[in-house]
Amino acid sequence: MTEEIVVQDKEIVVPGEKLAKGMSFLPGPGTYRDNDCVVAQKLGMVSVEGKVIKLISLSGKYLPKMKDKIIGKVIDVLMTGWRLDFNSPYSAVLTLKDATSDFIPRGADLTQYYALGDHIVCQIVNVTSQKLVDVSMKGPGLRKLRGGRIVEVSPMKVPRIIGKDGSMVQMIKDATKCDIVVGQNGLIWLDGDPSGEVIAVKAIKKIEEEAHLGGLTSRIATFLEKETGQKVSAAVQGGAQ
Amino acid sequence: MTYHKRFDGRGFDEIRPMSAKVGIIPRADGSAMFKIGNTMALCAVYGPRDLHPKFMQNPETGILRINYNMMPFSGHGERVRPGGGRRSKEISMVMQNSLLPVLNLKDYPNAVVDVFVELPQTDAGTRCAGITAAAMALADAGLEMKDMVCAIAAGRVEDKIVVDLNYLEDSHEDGCDIPVAVMPNSGNITLLQMDGEISREMLKEAIKKARDACKKIYDVQKAALKARFAQRE
Numbered sequence: 240m241t242e243e244i245v246v247q248d249k250e251i252v253v254p255g256e257k258l259a260k261g262m263s264f265l266p267g268p269g270t271y272r273d274n275d276c277v278v279a280q281k282l283g284m285v286s287v288e289g290k291v292i293k294l295i296s297l298s299g300k301y302l303p304k305m306k307d308k309i310i311g312k313v314i315d316v317l318m319t320g321w322r323l324d325f326n327s328p329y330s331a332v333l334t335l336k337d338a339t340s341d342f343i344p345r346g347a348d349l350t351q352y353y354a355l356g357d358h359i360v361c362q363i364v365n366v367t368s369q370k371l372v373d374v375s376m377k378g379p380g381l382r383k384l385r386g387g388r389i390v391e392v393s394p395m396k397v398p399r400i401i402g403k404d405g406s407m408v409q410m411i412k413d414a415t416k417c418d419i420v421v422g423q424n425g426l427i428w429l430d431g432d433p434s435g436e437v438i439a440v441k442a443i444k445k446i447e448e449e450a451h452l453g454g455l456t457s458r459i460a461t462f463l464e465k466e467t468g469q470k471v472s473a474a475v476q477g478g479a480q
Numbered sequence: 481m482t483y484h485k486r487f488d489g490r491g492f493d494e495i496r497p498m499s500a501k502v503g504i505i506p507r508a509d510g511s512a513m514f515k516i517g518n519t520m521a522l523c524a525v526y527g528p529r530d531l532h533p534k535f536m537q538n539p540e541t542g543i544l545r546i547n548y549n550m551m552p553f554s555g556h557g558e559r560v561r562p563g564g565g566r567r568s569k570e571i572s573m574v575m576q577n578s579l580l581p582v583l584n585l586k587d588y589p590n591a592v593v594d595v596f597v598e599l600p601q602t603d604a605g606t607r608c609a610g611i612t613a614a615a616m617a618l619a620d621a622g623l624e625m626k627d628m629v630c631a632i633a634a635g636r637v638e639d640k641i642v643v644d645l646n647y648l649e650d651s652h653e654d655g656c657d658i659p660v661a662v663m664p665n666s667g668n669i670t671l672l673q674m675d676g677e678i679s680r681e682m683l684k685e686a687i688k689k690a691r692d693a694c695k696k697i698y699d700v701q702k703a704a705l706k707a708r709f710a711q712r713e
Contacts (some may be wrong), residue, residue, distance in 0.1 A: 281619070328542075417632070
Protein backbone atom coordinates (compact mmCIF):
# COMPACT_ATOMS: atom_id res chain seq x y z
CA MET A 240 0.00 0.00 0.00
CA THR A 241 1.30 3.43 -0.91
CA GLU A 242 1.77 6.07 1.72
CA GLU A 243 0.71 9.52 0.64
CA ILE A 244 -1.02 12.71 1.61
CA VAL A 245 -4.31 12.84 -0.29
CA VAL A 246 -5.05 16.54 0.21
CA GLN A 247 -3.19 19.73 -0.61
CA ASP A 248 -1.54 22.01 1.94
CA LYS A 249 -3.87 24.93 2.85
CA GLU A 250 -6.90 23.03 1.49
CA ILE A 251 -10.22 23.38 3.35
CA VAL A 252 -11.45 19.99 4.57
CA VAL A 253 -14.66 18.81 6.22
CA PRO A 254 -14.98 16.44 9.21
CA GLY A 255 -14.38 12.80 8.27
CA GLU A 256 -12.36 13.63 5.17
CA LYS A 257 -9.29 11.46 4.64
CA LEU A 258 -6.07 13.49 4.79
CA ALA A 259 -3.31 10.91 4.44
CA LYS A 260 -2.77 7.18 4.05
CA GLY A 261 -0.06 5.30 5.85
CA MET A 262 1.34 4.92 9.36
CA SER A 263 4.31 7.22 8.73
CA PHE A 264 2.07 10.30 8.97
CA LEU A 265 1.12 11.57 12.40
CA PRO A 266 -2.23 13.10 13.36
CA GLY A 267 -1.81 16.62 14.79
CA PRO A 268 -4.44 18.85 16.45
CA GLY A 269 -7.85 18.67 14.74
CA THR A 270 -7.20 15.25 13.21
CA TYR A 271 -7.35 11.64 14.36
CA ARG A 272 -6.09 8.26 13.25
CA ASP A 273 -8.54 5.77 11.79
CA ASN A 274 -6.73 2.46 11.18
CA ASP A 275 -3.87 3.55 8.92
CA CYS A 276 -5.41 6.82 7.77
CA VAL A 277 -5.25 10.34 9.16
CA VAL A 278 -8.74 11.85 9.14
CA ALA A 279 -10.04 15.40 9.70
CA GLN A 280 -11.94 15.93 12.92
CA LYS A 281 -13.37 19.37 12.18
CA LEU A 282 -13.86 21.93 9.48
CA GLY A 283 -10.46 23.50 8.94
CA MET A 284 -7.46 24.30 6.79
CA VAL A 285 -4.82 21.61 6.32
CA SER A 286 -1.31 22.39 7.45
CA VAL A 287 1.42 19.85 6.74
CA GLU A 288 4.54 20.10 8.89
CA GLY A 289 6.89 17.32 7.87
CA LYS A 290 5.18 14.10 8.91
CA VAL A 291 2.64 15.82 11.16
CA ILE A 292 -0.70 16.81 9.64
CA LYS A 293 -2.75 19.33 11.56
CA LEU A 294 -5.84 21.42 10.99
CA ILE A 295 -6.15 25.16 11.55
CA SER A 296 -9.64 25.88 12.87
CA LEU A 297 -11.67 28.45 10.98
CA SER A 298 -14.51 28.79 13.48
CA GLY A 299 -15.42 27.87 17.02
CA LYS A 300 -15.73 29.24 20.52
CA TYR A 301 -12.88 30.32 22.75
CA LEU A 302 -11.62 27.60 25.09
CA PRO A 303 -9.74 29.09 28.06
CA LYS A 304 -6.03 28.28 28.12
CA MET A 305 -3.47 28.99 30.81
CA LYS A 306 -1.38 32.17 30.40
CA ASP A 307 -3.71 33.64 27.76
CA LYS A 308 -4.26 37.37 27.98
CA ILE A 309 -8.00 37.97 27.71
CA ILE A 310 -10.49 40.81 27.99
CA GLY A 311 -13.31 40.12 30.43
CA LYS A 312 -16.43 41.93 31.54
CA VAL A 313 -17.43 42.03 35.20
CA ILE A 314 -20.82 40.30 35.47
CA ASP A 315 -20.99 39.71 39.24
CA VAL A 316 -19.33 40.82 42.42
CA LEU A 317 -18.60 37.97 44.81
CA MET A 318 -17.67 37.85 48.49
CA THR A 319 -13.96 37.77 47.71
CA GLY A 320 -13.64 38.78 44.10
CA TRP A 321 -15.37 39.29 40.78
CA ARG A 322 -16.93 37.03 38.16
CA LEU A 323 -16.00 37.80 34.56
CA ASP A 324 -17.65 36.90 31.28
CA PHE A 325 -15.12 36.42 28.49
CA ASN A 326 -17.03 35.35 25.39
CA SER A 327 -16.79 31.61 26.06
CA PRO A 328 -19.10 28.91 27.48
CA TYR A 329 -17.54 29.45 30.90
CA SER A 330 -16.91 32.36 33.27
CA ALA A 331 -13.75 33.34 35.15
CA VAL A 332 -13.16 34.38 38.74
CA LEU A 333 -10.80 37.18 39.72
CA THR A 334 -9.96 36.91 43.41
CA LEU A 335 -8.95 39.83 45.61
CA LYS A 336 -5.48 38.38 46.05
CA ASP A 337 -4.90 38.34 42.30
CA ALA A 338 -6.60 41.68 41.67
CA THR A 339 -4.52 44.13 43.61
CA SER A 340 -1.68 44.42 46.09
CA ASP A 341 -3.62 47.07 48.07
CA PHE A 342 -4.90 46.16 51.52
CA ILE A 343 -8.65 45.72 51.29
CA PRO A 344 -10.43 45.53 54.68
CA ARG A 345 -13.06 42.89 55.34
CA GLY A 346 -16.49 43.97 54.16
CA ALA A 347 -15.18 46.67 51.81
CA ASP A 348 -17.26 47.63 48.81
CA LEU A 349 -15.56 45.78 45.96
CA THR A 350 -17.34 47.80 43.27
CA GLN A 351 -14.94 50.65 44.09
CA TYR A 352 -12.26 48.63 42.32
CA TYR A 353 -14.21 46.96 39.54
CA ALA A 354 -17.91 47.65 39.11
CA LEU A 355 -20.46 45.64 37.17
CA GLY A 356 -20.01 46.12 33.43
CA ASP A 357 -16.36 47.17 33.62
CA HIS A 358 -14.00 45.62 31.09
CA ILE A 359 -10.58 44.49 32.23
CA VAL A 360 -7.50 42.97 30.63
CA CYS A 361 -6.33 40.01 32.67
CA GLN A 362 -4.35 36.81 32.37
CA ILE A 363 -5.60 33.26 32.92
CA VAL A 364 -3.60 31.65 35.73
CA ASN A 365 -5.46 28.35 36.10
CA VAL A 366 -8.03 26.23 34.25
CA THR A 367 -9.45 23.05 35.83
CA SER A 368 -10.79 19.98 34.05
CA GLN A 369 -14.30 21.30 34.71
CA LYS A 370 -13.33 24.62 33.12
CA LEU A 371 -13.28 26.68 36.29
CA VAL A 372 -11.09 29.61 35.36
CA ASP A 373 -8.93 31.82 37.61
CA VAL A 374 -7.54 35.07 36.28
CA SER A 375 -5.02 37.55 37.64
CA MET A 376 -4.30 41.26 37.19
CA LYS A 377 -0.65 40.88 38.09
CA GLY A 378 1.52 41.37 35.05
CA PRO A 379 2.56 44.04 32.57
CA GLY A 380 -0.30 45.71 30.72
CA LEU A 381 -3.04 44.12 32.79
CA ARG A 382 -5.50 46.82 33.82
CA LYS A 383 -9.01 48.13 33.84
CA LEU A 384 -10.10 49.54 30.48
CA ARG A 385 -11.48 53.07 30.62
CA GLY A 386 -13.32 54.60 27.65
CA GLY A 387 -12.83 53.31 24.13
CA ARG A 388 -14.90 50.60 22.53
CA ILE A 389 -15.03 46.81 22.37
CA VAL A 390 -15.11 44.86 19.10
CA GLU A 391 -15.95 41.17 18.97
CA VAL A 392 -14.23 38.84 16.49
CA SER A 393 -13.97 35.08 16.09
CA PRO A 394 -11.31 33.81 18.55
CA MET A 395 -9.85 31.63 15.77
CA LYS A 396 -8.92 34.80 13.83
CA VAL A 397 -7.03 36.43 16.71
CA PRO A 398 -3.56 35.16 15.66
CA ARG A 399 -4.03 36.82 12.26
CA ILE A 400 -5.13 40.10 13.84
CA ILE A 401 -2.05 40.13 16.07
CA GLY A 402 0.24 39.04 13.24
CA LYS A 403 3.80 37.83 13.57
CA ASP A 404 5.24 39.35 16.76
CA GLY A 405 2.31 41.76 16.86
CA SER A 406 3.15 43.30 13.48
CA MET A 407 -0.40 43.50 12.17
CA VAL A 408 -1.90 45.16 15.24
CA GLN A 409 1.12 47.49 15.41
CA MET A 410 0.47 48.56 11.84
CA ILE A 411 -3.17 49.39 12.63
CA LYS A 412 -2.09 51.23 15.79
CA ASP A 413 0.39 53.36 13.87
CA ALA A 414 -1.93 54.09 10.98
CA THR A 415 -4.99 55.00 13.05
CA LYS A 416 -3.25 56.42 16.17
CA CYS A 417 -5.46 54.15 18.28
CA ASP A 418 -4.63 52.36 21.47
CA ILE A 419 -5.52 48.69 20.87
CA VAL A 420 -5.61 45.69 23.21
CA VAL A 421 -6.34 42.28 21.65
CA GLY A 422 -7.61 39.54 23.96
CA GLN A 423 -7.02 35.90 23.00
CA ASN A 424 -10.75 35.37 23.53
CA GLY A 425 -11.69 37.50 20.52
CA LEU A 426 -12.58 40.71 22.34
CA ILE A 427 -10.63 43.74 21.15
CA TRP A 428 -10.57 47.09 22.91
CA LEU A 429 -9.64 50.23 21.05
CA ASP A 430 -9.41 53.85 22.02
CA GLY A 431 -8.46 56.87 19.93
CA ASP A 432 -10.08 59.72 18.08
CA PRO A 433 -13.45 58.70 16.54
CA SER A 434 -12.36 58.68 12.87
CA GLY A 435 -9.30 56.57 13.70
CA GLU A 436 -11.44 54.14 15.71
CA VAL A 437 -13.82 53.68 12.78
CA ILE A 438 -10.96 52.85 10.42
CA ALA A 439 -9.41 50.47 12.95
CA VAL A 440 -12.73 48.63 13.35
CA LYS A 441 -13.06 48.35 9.58
CA ALA A 442 -9.53 47.00 9.28
CA ILE A 443 -10.14 44.42 12.02
CA LYS A 444 -13.38 43.25 10.37
CA LYS A 445 -11.54 42.98 7.06
CA ILE A 446 -8.85 40.82 8.64
CA GLU A 447 -11.52 38.63 10.24
CA GLU A 448 -13.25 38.09 6.89
CA GLU A 449 -10.08 37.37 4.93
CA ALA A 450 -8.03 35.63 7.61
CA HIS A 451 -7.78 32.36 5.68
CA LEU A 452 -6.53 34.02 2.49
CA GLY A 453 -2.88 34.71 1.69
CA GLY A 454 -1.12 38.05 1.32
CA LEU A 455 -3.10 39.60 4.14
CA THR A 456 -0.52 42.08 5.47
CA SER A 457 -0.02 43.89 2.18
CA ARG A 458 -3.76 44.03 1.52
CA ILE A 459 -4.41 45.56 4.94
CA ALA A 460 -1.56 48.03 4.41
CA THR A 461 -3.13 49.23 1.14
CA PHE A 462 -6.52 49.37 2.82
CA LEU A 463 -5.16 51.52 5.64
CA GLU A 464 -3.33 53.79 3.21
CA LYS A 465 -6.54 54.34 1.26
CA GLU A 466 -8.64 54.98 4.36
CA THR A 467 -6.25 57.26 6.21
CA GLY A 468 -4.83 58.94 3.12
CA GLN A 469 -1.33 58.58 4.55
CA LYS A 470 1.56 56.34 3.74
CA VAL A 471 1.67 53.37 6.09
CA SER A 472 5.25 53.41 7.33
CA ALA A 473 7.52 51.04 5.45
CA ALA A 474 9.41 50.12 8.60
CA VAL A 475 6.24 48.57 10.03
CA GLN A 476 5.53 46.74 6.79
CA GLY A 477 9.10 45.48 6.75
CA GLY A 478 8.69 44.21 10.29
CA ALA A 479 5.65 42.21 9.24
CA GLN A 480 7.52 39.93 6.90
CA MET B 481 -51.42 -2.96 -8.53
CA THR B 482 -48.08 -1.73 -9.69
CA TYR B 483 -46.47 1.66 -9.41
CA HIS B 484 -45.30 2.38 -12.97
CA LYS B 485 -44.13 5.91 -12.78
CA ARG B 486 -43.47 8.18 -9.84
CA PHE B 487 -45.97 10.94 -9.18
CA ASP B 488 -43.45 13.65 -10.02
CA GLY B 489 -41.89 11.72 -12.94
CA ARG B 490 -38.57 10.94 -11.27
CA GLY B 491 -36.69 7.66 -11.72
CA PHE B 492 -37.22 5.21 -8.86
CA ASP B 493 -33.84 5.84 -7.28
CA GLU B 494 -33.51 9.42 -8.40
CA ILE B 495 -33.43 12.00 -5.61
CA ARG B 496 -34.95 15.45 -5.86
CA PRO B 497 -32.68 18.36 -6.86
CA MET B 498 -30.61 19.53 -3.90
CA SER B 499 -28.94 22.75 -2.92
CA ALA B 500 -27.08 23.76 0.21
CA LYS B 501 -25.53 26.87 1.70
CA VAL B 502 -23.45 27.28 4.84
CA GLY B 503 -23.18 30.42 6.98
CA ILE B 504 -26.63 31.85 6.26
CA ILE B 505 -27.21 33.27 9.76
CA PRO B 506 -24.35 35.63 10.72
CA ARG B 507 -25.41 35.94 14.37
CA ALA B 508 -25.27 32.15 14.96
CA ASP B 509 -22.05 30.25 15.72
CA GLY B 510 -22.83 27.93 12.83
CA SER B 511 -25.66 27.77 10.32
CA ALA B 512 -26.74 26.01 7.15
CA MET B 513 -29.57 25.68 4.66
CA PHE B 514 -30.41 22.44 2.90
CA LYS B 515 -33.07 22.19 0.22
CA ILE B 516 -34.21 18.97 -1.40
CA GLY B 517 -37.09 19.34 -3.84
CA ASN B 518 -39.75 21.36 -2.07
CA THR B 519 -38.46 20.52 1.40
CA MET B 520 -36.25 23.18 2.92
CA ALA B 521 -34.46 23.11 6.26
CA LEU B 522 -32.74 26.04 7.95
CA CYS B 523 -30.43 25.29 10.82
CA ALA B 524 -28.68 27.51 13.38
CA VAL B 525 -26.19 26.29 15.97
CA TYR B 526 -25.48 28.30 19.13
CA GLY B 527 -22.78 27.29 21.51
CA PRO B 528 -21.18 25.56 23.22
CA ARG B 529 -22.69 27.85 25.84
CA ASP B 530 -23.72 27.93 29.46
CA LEU B 531 -26.54 25.45 30.11
CA HIS B 532 -29.66 26.31 32.08
CA PRO B 533 -31.65 24.82 33.78
CA LYS B 534 -28.72 23.72 35.89
CA PHE B 535 -30.05 20.22 36.64
CA MET B 536 -29.53 19.34 32.97
CA GLN B 537 -25.81 20.01 33.16
CA ASN B 538 -23.51 17.04 32.76
CA PRO B 539 -20.09 17.50 34.38
CA GLU B 540 -18.58 14.79 32.17
CA THR B 541 -19.48 16.21 28.76
CA GLY B 542 -21.37 18.92 26.93
CA ILE B 543 -24.83 18.02 25.73
CA LEU B 544 -26.61 18.46 22.41
CA ARG B 545 -30.09 19.97 22.38
CA ILE B 546 -32.04 20.00 19.13
CA ASN B 547 -35.24 21.85 18.45
CA TYR B 548 -37.15 20.74 15.35
CA ASN B 549 -39.94 23.00 14.17
CA MET B 550 -42.23 23.08 11.15
CA MET B 551 -43.40 26.61 10.45
CA PRO B 552 -47.18 27.17 10.50
CA PHE B 553 -47.36 27.85 6.76
CA SER B 554 -44.95 25.10 5.74
CA GLY B 555 -47.37 22.33 4.76
CA HIS B 556 -49.68 21.86 1.81
CA GLY B 557 -51.97 24.81 2.50
CA GLU B 558 -53.47 23.63 5.77
CA ARG B 559 -51.99 25.46 8.73
CA VAL B 560 -49.54 23.50 10.86
CA ARG B 561 -50.27 24.09 14.53
CA PRO B 562 -47.39 26.23 15.79
CA GLY B 563 -45.25 25.32 18.76
CA GLY B 564 -43.93 22.01 19.98
CA GLY B 565 -45.99 18.87 19.97
CA ARG B 566 -45.64 15.13 20.45
CA ARG B 567 -44.34 14.73 16.91
CA SER B 568 -41.74 17.52 16.96
CA LYS B 569 -40.50 16.39 20.36
CA GLU B 570 -39.94 12.86 19.05
CA ILE B 571 -38.20 14.08 15.90
CA SER B 572 -35.96 16.39 17.94
CA MET B 573 -34.96 13.36 20.00
CA VAL B 574 -34.21 11.07 17.06
CA MET B 575 -32.21 13.83 15.37
CA GLN B 576 -30.21 14.27 18.55
CA ASN B 577 -29.49 10.53 18.65
CA SER B 578 -28.47 10.50 15.01
CA LEU B 579 -25.97 13.36 15.41
CA LEU B 580 -24.47 12.52 18.80
CA PRO B 581 -22.37 9.53 17.57
CA VAL B 582 -20.16 11.83 15.46
CA LEU B 583 -19.87 14.69 17.94
CA ASN B 584 -17.22 15.03 20.63
CA LEU B 585 -18.29 17.49 23.33
CA LYS B 586 -15.92 16.16 26.02
CA ASP B 587 -14.04 19.48 26.01
CA TYR B 588 -17.17 21.33 27.08
CA PRO B 589 -18.35 19.97 30.45
CA ASN B 590 -21.61 21.47 31.78
CA ALA B 591 -22.19 23.28 28.49
CA VAL B 592 -24.81 22.87 25.78
CA VAL B 593 -24.84 23.06 22.00
CA ASP B 594 -28.21 24.36 20.90
CA VAL B 595 -29.38 23.43 17.41
CA PHE B 596 -32.49 24.98 15.93
CA VAL B 597 -33.97 23.36 12.84
CA GLU B 598 -36.71 25.35 11.15
CA LEU B 599 -38.67 24.20 8.13
CA PRO B 600 -40.21 27.01 6.11
CA GLN B 601 -41.48 24.65 3.41
CA THR B 602 -42.09 20.92 3.62
CA ASP B 603 -42.81 18.10 1.20
CA ALA B 604 -41.88 14.99 3.26
CA GLY B 605 -38.36 14.04 4.35
CA THR B 606 -38.13 16.86 6.88
CA ARG B 607 -36.18 14.99 9.55
CA CYS B 608 -33.67 13.87 6.93
CA ALA B 609 -33.27 17.38 5.52
CA GLY B 610 -32.97 18.62 9.11
CA ILE B 611 -30.22 16.15 9.99
CA THR B 612 -28.31 16.96 6.79
CA ALA B 613 -28.54 20.70 7.49
CA ALA B 614 -27.68 20.27 11.19
CA ALA B 615 -24.53 18.26 10.38
CA MET B 616 -23.32 21.10 8.14
CA ALA B 617 -24.17 23.75 10.73
CA LEU B 618 -22.36 21.82 13.49
CA ALA B 619 -19.26 21.55 11.30
CA ASP B 620 -19.53 25.26 10.53
CA ALA B 621 -19.62 25.97 14.27
CA GLY B 622 -16.13 24.43 14.46
CA LEU B 623 -17.12 21.50 16.68
CA GLU B 624 -15.13 18.29 16.84
CA MET B 625 -16.81 15.66 14.67
CA LYS B 626 -15.36 12.37 13.51
CA ASP B 627 -17.55 12.31 10.41
CA MET B 628 -20.46 14.09 8.75
CA VAL B 629 -24.01 12.73 8.79
CA CYS B 630 -26.23 12.53 5.71
CA ALA B 631 -29.84 11.45 5.77
CA ILE B 632 -32.43 10.42 3.21
CA ALA B 633 -35.68 8.47 3.20
CA ALA B 634 -36.08 5.29 1.18
CA GLY B 635 -39.16 3.10 1.09
CA ARG B 636 -41.79 1.23 -0.82
CA VAL B 637 -44.72 2.47 -2.86
CA GLU B 638 -46.91 -0.48 -3.86
CA ASP B 639 -44.40 -2.93 -5.41
CA LYS B 640 -41.51 -0.54 -6.09
CA ILE B 641 -38.63 0.61 -3.98
CA VAL B 642 -38.24 4.36 -4.13
CA VAL B 643 -35.67 6.80 -2.76
CA ASP B 644 -36.40 10.27 -1.36
CA LEU B 645 -40.19 10.04 -1.02
CA ASN B 646 -42.23 13.19 -1.49
CA TYR B 647 -45.45 13.86 0.40
CA LEU B 648 -47.72 12.04 -2.08
CA GLU B 649 -45.61 8.88 -1.85
CA ASP B 650 -45.05 9.23 1.89
CA SER B 651 -48.79 9.39 2.52
CA HIS B 652 -49.68 6.69 -0.03
CA GLU B 653 -52.01 4.08 1.48
CA ASP B 654 -49.91 1.11 0.35
CA GLY B 655 -46.40 2.24 1.13
CA CYS B 656 -43.59 2.34 3.62
CA ASP B 657 -41.26 5.17 4.60
CA ILE B 658 -37.78 4.50 6.02
CA PRO B 659 -35.64 7.49 7.03
CA VAL B 660 -31.96 6.54 7.15
CA ALA B 661 -29.02 8.61 8.41
CA VAL B 662 -25.51 7.48 7.46
CA MET B 663 -21.97 8.48 8.39
CA PRO B 664 -20.66 8.72 4.83
CA ASN B 665 -17.03 7.77 5.42
CA SER B 666 -17.46 4.86 7.81
CA GLY B 667 -20.83 3.79 6.42
CA ASN B 668 -22.34 3.44 9.89
CA ILE B 669 -26.06 4.06 10.24
CA THR B 670 -27.08 6.51 12.97
CA LEU B 671 -30.82 6.68 12.32
CA LEU B 672 -33.20 4.00 11.05
CA GLN B 673 -36.92 4.37 11.43
CA MET B 674 -39.81 2.75 9.60
CA ASP B 675 -43.42 3.70 9.09
CA GLY B 676 -45.43 1.01 7.25
CA GLU B 677 -44.80 -2.56 6.23
CA ILE B 678 -42.11 -4.01 4.00
CA SER B 679 -40.63 -7.43 3.28
CA ARG B 680 -37.17 -8.37 4.51
CA GLU B 681 -35.66 -8.41 0.99
CA MET B 682 -37.15 -5.05 0.06
CA LEU B 683 -35.94 -3.51 3.32
CA LYS B 684 -32.37 -4.57 2.56
CA GLU B 685 -32.68 -3.18 -0.94
CA ALA B 686 -34.16 0.09 0.33
CA ILE B 687 -31.35 0.63 2.84
CA LYS B 688 -28.76 -0.08 0.17
CA LYS B 689 -30.32 2.52 -2.11
CA ALA B 690 -30.52 5.04 0.73
CA ARG B 691 -26.80 4.53 1.37
CA ASP B 692 -26.04 5.22 -2.27
CA ALA B 693 -28.17 8.36 -2.21
CA CYS B 694 -26.34 9.55 0.91
CA LYS B 695 -23.09 9.65 -1.05
CA LYS B 696 -24.65 12.23 -3.37
CA ILE B 697 -25.85 14.24 -0.38
CA TYR B 698 -22.37 14.10 1.14
CA ASP B 699 -20.92 15.65 -2.01
CA VAL B 700 -23.41 18.51 -1.75
CA GLN B 701 -22.55 19.01 1.94
CA LYS B 702 -18.83 18.98 1.23
CA ALA B 703 -19.11 21.49 -1.59
CA ALA B 704 -21.24 23.84 0.53
CA LEU B 705 -18.83 23.72 3.49
CA LYS B 706 -15.80 24.33 1.30
CA ALA B 707 -17.52 27.17 -0.56
CA ARG B 708 -17.91 28.98 2.76
CA PHE B 709 -14.16 29.51 3.03
CA ALA B 710 -13.24 29.43 -0.63
CA GLN B 711 -10.81 31.92 -2.08
CA ARG B 712 -12.66 34.90 -3.39
CA GLU B 713 -11.01 36.92 -6.18
